[in-house]
Amino acid sequence: MRGCVIHGAGDLRVEELPVPRPGPDEALVAVRYGGVCGSDLHYWRHGGVGDFRLREPMLLGHEVVGTVVAYSPGTPGPGVGTPVAVHPATPCGVCPECVDGRRNVCRDTRYLGSAARFPHVQGGFASRIAVPASQLRALPPGLAPRRAALAEPLAVALHAVGRAGDLTGRHVLVTGAGPIGCLVVAAARAAGAARVTVSDLLPAALEYARAAGADVLVRADDPDDAGWPAEVDAAIEASGVAAGLDACLRLVRRGGVVVQLGMLPPGRSPFAGNLVVSREIELRGAFRFDGEFDAALDLLAAEPAFDALVGAVVPVRDAESAFELAADRSRSCKVLLDFGADPAL
Structure with a gap:
């Protein structure tokens, strides 16, 4: 073989x-x-x-x-x-x-x-x-293997969204529109988010995020992009770069939640730690998944x-x-x- x-x-x-x-x-x-x-x-x-x-x-x-x-x-x-x-x-x-x-x-x-x-x-x-x-x-009835191949990364996204807490009616920022970031968009939508803003460097990646359900697309390298929100209720960092985490910490509301999902480079990564203190931001990690795998298959089937x-x-x-x-x-x-x-x- x-x-x-x-x-x-x-x-x-x-x-x-x-x-x-x-x-x-x-x-x-x-x-x-x-x-x-x-x-x-x-x-x-x-x-x-x-x-x-x-x-x-x-x-x-x-x-x-x-x-x-x-x-x-x-x-x-x-x-x-x-x-x-x-x-x-x-x-x-x-x-x-x-x-x-x-x-x-x-x-x-x-x-x-x-x-x-x-x-x-x-x-x-x-x-x-x-x-x-x-x-x-x-596989659930009607779920083709081609789409079912997304179950593992979607389970990762569902776990990260779960770590963000109740997103019903919330505005969520997702930094990074790679495959995982796009699936986070879909998972946030499924969790009841009212608005999802996504940032990335690449226009093509942002178009995939739109297909996944994003409302607003923002160029990560353009601080003057009109799509940047004043603040969001929760943020999920899916790019794996320090700049993405920085954006999440600066834009989440006071008392909001930031979930670090993207794997940052090895070694030390700078981050705006003072904002975590002064705004009482909750910074949570998200790693892999467990029972979300079964939920991912059901969502893919639907x-x-x-x-x-x-x-x-x-x-x-x-x-x-x-x-x-x-x-x-x-x-x-x-x-x-x-x-x-x-x-x-």
Whole structure:
């Protein structure tokens, strides 16, 4: 079978790999689509994400959907042939965070395609993957696999919106109109936000945000843009740059909430800390998700408009071209790898 393996910065290879056998309590899934995530791009460009550095070759990918092929003996799960999405996280279940109901920040979790631990957790960008059967979610009726590939990033967005509190009737600022930022727009809308303003450097990215439901589009590099609000009730930083966090802190109202979702560069990042004090702003982090994955699938099934955020579908044999396209936000939003016609099987 074919798999997308990262060996180091700039060294992405489509390799011939053995088809895995499902181990105890595992399922074998034929992957159809895999979404190229920002973290995949970081591994490709820089050899790591934040403080997580590559120390061995690793299959990339954690946004995958496919079809159940087989199970290990006695393992329950959706029937063979069922279209499924794969929840990428396997929390330990026993650490203080898991016991406290915050499995998304489990200190010993396993996450598909992550170098956070060693040996690394191999990812889902392969024609066949073996995963714990408990991670499979049957697709809701009517949800096509292509749209279902957005479930993982949408779950990230739903978690971030949940961290912002009740957004009913609120004005929300989202900094960054990449795939996650656009999905935050859609999630904020679903949570009842009355108005959503989005900032980004690129006009093309802002148009994707409009398709996701944004009311006002603002050029992040133009402080005189008439679209900048005087203040907002809540802000979600999805760009992963210090300037985005600065904008959120300066524009959120006194006593408002800022959620840092974008992963900032490693090391120290300057921020307007005095505003946090003098305005009693609540600055909250948002990391991954847990039960929001199931909510994401339901929302995707109910809303065909999400299809507009899939900018391109590229055969796995052209994986490097797909990564180049995903890295160019002037040409795409979410890019999917297509494993469905792999001639190696």
